[in-house]
Amino acid sequence: MAVATALLGGCVTVTAPDKPIVINLNINIKQEVVYRLDGKAKEVIDENAEIF
Template sequence: MMRNRAVGMVALAATLAITATALGGCVTVSAPDKPIVINLNINIKQEVVYRLDGKAKAVIDENAEIF
C-alpha cells in the first residue's frame, strides 16, 4: 500500500512539473503603445484672515511709508 501511494505521489509531482513547464511561457509583459496619462484636477485655495487692533491699524496708517 505504501508503494502505491509513493508511485501516485511521483506521478502527481511529474504531472505538476509538466503542467508548470507548459504554462510557464504563456505570460508576456509588454509596454503600452500610448503614454500613460494621469489627469489630476487639483484646486488649491488659501485664505489668509487677519485682524488688526484699532491702535495697530492707526500706527500703520500713520507710518504707511514703512509698510
C-alpha cells in the first residue's frame, strides 16, 4: 500500500505564463428612453429648444 501511495503522490508545478492573459469583452449596451409629454410641456420645449 505504501508503494502505491508513493507512485500516485506526485509533484504539482505551477508556473506563470510567458504572455499576459488577455480577456476580450464584447459588450453592447443599448438604452432606450421613452417619454411622454403633455401639450404644454412639449410647447415649452419647442419654444426653448436651445436649452435642451
